[in-house]
Amino acid sequence: MTEKINRQIVIPGEIIAKGEDFLPGDGTEKRGNEIIATRYGLSEEVNKLIKIIPLSGVYHPRRGNVVIGKVENITFNGWVIDIGAGENAFLSLNEVPRYINNDSLDELMNIGDMVIVKIWGINKRGIDLSIKSRGLGKIDEGIIVKVNPNKVPRVIGKEGSMVNLIKKETNSNITVGQNGFIWIRGDKISDELLAKKAVLFIVEKSFVPGLTEEIKEWFDKNRKEKQNE
Amino acid sequence: MDKFYTTPEIIGERIKKYLKQGKRFDNRKTEEFREILVETGVSKNAEGSARVKIGNTEVIVGIKMSVGTPYPDSPNKGNLMTTAELLPLSSPRFESGPPKFEAIELGRIIDRGVRESKFIEFEKLCIKEGEKVWTVFIDIYSINDDGNLLDAAGIGAIIALKNAKIPKYDSKKDIVVYGEWTDEKIPLSKNIPLSLTVHKIGESLLVDPTREEEDVSEVRVTIGSSKEFISSIQKGESASLETEEFSKILDLQERVWKDIFKKIEKHLK
Numbered sequence: 001m002t003e004k005i006n007r008q009i010v011i012p013g014e015i016i017a018k019g020e021d022f023l024p025g026d027g028t029e030k031r032g033n034e035i036i037a038t039r040y041g042l043s044e045e046v047n048k049l050i051k052i053i054p055l056s057g058v059y060h061p062r063r064g065n066v067v068i069g070k071v072e073n074i075t076f077n078g079w080v081i082d083i084g085a086g087e088n089a090f091l092s093l094n095e096v097p098r099y100i101n102n103d104s105l106d107e108l109m110n111i112g113d114m115v116i117v118k119i120w121g122i123n124k125r126g127i128d129l130s131i132k133s134r135g136l137g138k139i140d141e142g143i144i145v146k147v148n149p150n151k152v153p154r155v156i157g158k159e160g161s162m163v164n165l166i167k168k169e170t171n172s173n174i175t176v177g178q179n180g181f182i183w184i185r186g187d188k189i190s191d192e193l194l195a196k197k198a199v200l201f202i203v204e205k206s207f208v209p210g211l212t213e214e215i216k217e218w219f220d221k222n223r224k225e226k227q228n229e
Numbered sequence: 230m231d232k233f234y235t236t237p238e239i240i241g242e243r244i245k246k247y248l249k250q251g252k253r254f255d256n257r258k259t260e261e262f263r264e265i266l267v268e269t270g271v272s273k274n275a276e277g278s279a280r281v282k283i284g285n286t287e288v289i290v291g292i293k294m295s296v297g298t299p300y301p302d303s304p305n306k307g308n309l310m311t312t313a314e315l316l317p318l319s320s321p322r323f324e325s326g327p328p329k330f331e332a333i334e335l336g337r338i339i340d341r342g343v344r345e346s347k348f349i350e351f352e353k354l355c356i357k358e359g360e361k362v363w364t365v366f367i368d369i370y371s372i373n374d375d376g377n378l379l380d381a382a383g384i385g386a387i388i389a390l391k392n393a394k395i396p397k398y399d400s401k402k403d404i405v406v407y408g409e410w411t412d413e414k415i416p417l418s419k420n421i422p423l424s425l426t427v428h429k430i431g432e433s434l435l436v437d438p439t440r441e442e443e444d445v446s447e448v449r450v451t452i453g454s455s456k457e458f459i460s461s462i463q464k465g466e467s468a469s470l471e472t473e474e475f476s477k478i479l480d481l482q483e484r485v486w487k488d489i490f491k492k493i494e495k496h497l498k
Contacts, residue, residue, distance in 0.1 A: 070237060112237070112238050113238070114237045114238075114239060139239060140239070141239060141242070141243075142239060142243070143239070143240050143243050144237050144239065144240055189243060189246065189247045189250075189252075192243070193254060
């Protein structure tokens with residue numbers, strides 16, 4: 001009989017569980033026969049696996065993540081892109097789906113441009129990026145909102161329910177980067193700004209249960225206010 | 230400054246496009262300030278202090294005084310020293326360490342606004358001509374930076390000066406007794422200077438920019454003026470201005486000046 005571990009806030013170094021009954025998951029580490037936290041957040045146990053839902057901190061890059069970054073530098077064979085992680089990421093010329101001449105890299109993406117990229121590899125040298133899938137590449141228009149990367153799951157919602165709701169309500173196209181950058185592109189600037197407001201509202205209320213319903217009400221309220229104006 | 234935190238170019242284009250329709254991201258008019266909140270006496274040890282909030286932007290201004298020797302060219306006048314510190318806690322762009330360009334410029338603009346308007350009557354701050362005069366220190370600290378630190382600091386400086394009391398001075402021992410104050414206030418003239426900044430983005434002129442707007446601003450003109458005259462002007466950013474645009478800026482600044490003065494008047498008594 002093992003005891004169940006309750007959800008609780010833990011700080012790095014805190015012992016979450018003792019003994020051989022549990023396995024260490026994300027944000028935890030096994031030392032001796034103790035499982036300790038390596039991040040600040042909520043500890044949670046599912047099927048004997050203990051993991052931490054982080055509440056703060058920078059973005060931790062993962063393979064397969066779609067992120068939004070800013071072109072920081074151009075080298076002879078690619079672009080250095082800042083994705084808000086600890087180290088800079090590199091997009092190689094090989095990972096571009098069309099032919100680019102070696103000396104005209106800046107025509108595709110110049111320093112300061114925002115790009116949607118996918119992480120395809122993380123190794124000792126750094127992070128390798130790719131734009132070889134649909135929906136990736138340079139961002140031409142729209143606005144960018146920056147949120148805490150740990151709140152990204154709330155913005156997306158269960159199976160994308162939240163982000164789809166915002167898309168529908170604001171007639172905008174939204175791409176959520178796992179690193180906390182969100183690209184909003186709508187027909188009208190006022191639509192984009194409404195979507196931005198909604199995203200910031202979600203981030204602020206991220207701890208509220210049943211958030212999707214609340215957002216629906218929020219949109220209704222907003223619409224009424226607009227009609228009254 | 231870390232590039233990662235600057236506003237992306239595409240947002241700049243959006244701001245310009247929206248401004249062409251006469252609109253701003255937060256639904257303000259181009260001549261409209263965000264809400265201004267003022268709190269005085271926030272520091273226990275300072276001679277005078279003020280906390281000014283403009284929207285999310287927040288600064289604390291403190292006044293300290295000490296006795297020192299006057300400069301040789303003004304033996305019967307007190308001294309003024311203004312310093313600004315942009316604290317790392319107020320923005321991810323600021324680092325600790327010696328003050329950088331922005332902090333120095335902020336301090337100098339506020340200094341000039343107060344000094345050249347003859348707001349402080351320096352002759353009355355003289356204790357003994359050629360030997361002992363009061364030095365007034367204005368210290369500006371940014372608590373949160375969401376654009377327009379310049380105006381927040383300018384408003385904070387004059388309110389803090391207005392609320393400052395001169396500390397006791399023991400002339401025999403030649404020391405200032407800190408922690409004990411006289412009832413005397415710093416001698417100030419009735420002409421209250423207010424430095425306000427006008428920005429130009431695209432073809433539009435606006436005041437009180439947010440962080441994003443300040444990032445894409447092309448021209449920045451800070452004008453320090455009292456009810457009667459303009460005493461200081463500082464231009465920032467790289468783009469140029471035409472004569473007509475400049476007179477528009479002067480008109481705009483005058484209108485906004487009256488508006489802002491009305492809002493903060495009660496703290497200036």
